[in-house]
Amino acid sequence: MPLSRKLLAEGIGTLLLLATVVGSGIMGVKLAQGNDAIALLANAGATAGVLYVLITILGPISGAHFNPAVTLAMRLQGEIGTAEAIGYVAVQLVAAITGVVLAHAMFRLDLVQPGLHARTGGAQWLSEAVATFGLLLTILLGVRHRPTAVPALVAAYIFAAYWFTASTSFANPAVTLARALTQTFAGIRPSDVLGFVGSQLVGALIGMAVANVLLVQPLVASRSTLQTDEPATRSKR
Numbered sequence: 001m002p003l004s005r006k007l008l009a010e011g012i013g014t015l016l017l018l019a020t021v022v023g024s025g026i027m028g029v030k031l032a033q034g035n036d037a038i039a040l041l042a043n044a045g046a047t048a049g050v051l052y053v054l055i056t057i058l059g060p061i062s063g064a065h066f067n068p069a070v071t072l073a074m075r076l077q078g079e080i081g082t083a084e085a086i087g088y089v090a091v092q093l094v095a096a097i098t099g100v101v102l103a104h105a106m107f108r109l110d111l112v113q114p115g116l117h118a119r120t121g122g123a124q125w126l127s128e129a130v131a132t133f134g135l136l137l138t139i140l141l142g143v144r145h146r147p148t149a150v151p152a153l154v155a156a157y158i159f160a161a162y163w164f165t166a167s168t169s170f171a172n173p174a175v176t177l178a179r180a181l182t183q184t185f186a187g188i189r190p191s192d193v194l195g196f197v198g199s200q201l202v203g204a205l206i207g208m209a210v211a212n213v214l215l216v217q218p219l220v221a222s223r224s225t226l227q228t229d230e231p232a233t234r235s236k237r
Contacts (some may be wrong), residue, residue, distance in 0.1 A: 009062035011095040013054045017066050018099025018178050019106075020050040025185035026107050032232065039185055044162035048155040055151035067172040068092055069204035075138055076208065089174075096178035113185035115180045119167060120195055127167035128196050129203035132163060135171045136207030137199060144215055146161055173197045 021043070028042030055064040063079075065071045068089045073084040100112045138157045142150040161169035169189070170176045176197055180190040188196065 003054045003084060006062040006084070007091045008043060009058040010065060010088055011091045013058045013062070013064055014066045014092045014095035014174060015099040015102065016054060017047075017050060018096045018175060019103045020046050020099075021175065022103035022179070022182055022184055022186045023102050024105060025108075025215075026103065029185045040162065040168065042148075043168075043185065044159050047162070048159035051158055052151045052155035055154055059151065062088075066092060066174075067135075068174050069132055069200050070139060070213050071174060072201070073140070073204055073208045092174040093177060096174040097181060100178045100181050103184075109184070111149060112181050115189050116183050117187040117189060118192065119188045120192045124167045125199040127165035128199040129206070131161045131165045131167065131169040131171040132200040132203030133207040133210075134135050136204050140208065140211035141214065152236070167196070170196055171200060171203075173200055176200070 020053070024046030025039070025043045027063070028039035028046075032038035054066065058064045063074065065074065065088055071080070071085050071092070074080050075082065080088070104111050104113070134157060135154070138153050139150065142153045146153070158169060161171065170179065173196075176188065176193050179186050179188050180193050205214045
C-alpha cells in the first residue's frame with residue numbers, strides 16, 4: 001500500500017474522530033439541558049460508534065492508528081518504519097486540529113478557542129495512564145487473538161473508559177492537543193496538555209510491555225506445536 005494512501009486514511013480517520021468527539025459534545029450539552037451524565041453518554045456513544053466505523057473501513061489501509069501513542073507502539077514493535085511513523089504522527093496532529101475546527105464550523109462557533117476546562121492533578125494523570133494502558137493492551141492482544149473483532153473491542157473499551165476514568169479517557173496525544181483548542185464540553189486547558197500527554201505515553205509503553213509478556217508464552221507454544229506436528233503432517237502427504 002503506498003504511503004500516501006496510508007497517510008490519507010490516517011488523516012481522514014483522525015479528522016472525523018475529532019469532529020465526532022467535539023461535535024457530539026456540543027450537541028450533547030445542547031440537548032441534555034444541564035444533565036452532564038446525559039451529555040457524557042452522548043459523547044461516549046458517538047465516539048465509540050465512529051471508532052468502530054473508522055477502524056473497520058480504514059484499518060485495512062493504514063492500520064487505523066489515529067493516535068501517536070499507537071503509532072509509537074507499532075514503531076517499537078517493528079510493525080512500521082521510522083519515516084512512516086513520523087508521517088503518521090504529523091498527519092494525525094494536523095488532522096486532529098482540523099477536526100476540531102470543522103466541529104466548531106458546523107455549530108457556528110469561533111473556529112479556534114483556547115480551552116478553559118481544567119484537567120490536571122494526580123488523579124487525572126493516573127486516569128490517562130490507565131486509559132492508554134488499556135487501549136494499547138486491547139489493540140495488541142486483539143490483533144493477535146481476534147483481529148476481526150478489533151474495531152468492536154476498541155470501540156467498547158473507549159466507551160467504558162469514558163465512564164470509569166476521571167479524565168473521561170482522552171488516551172491520545174493528538175486528541176489532547178486538538179481538544180486544547182475548544183472551550184466546549186470536550187475541551188482541556190492548553191497548560192494541562194503536557195501532563196496528559198506524558199501520562200498517555202507512560203501508559204502506552206507499559207501497555208505494550210505487558211502485552212508482549214502475555215504474548216510470549218502463546219507464541220512459544222504455537223511454534224512448539226508447529227514443530228512437533230510438522231513431521232506428522234509430512235508423513236500424511
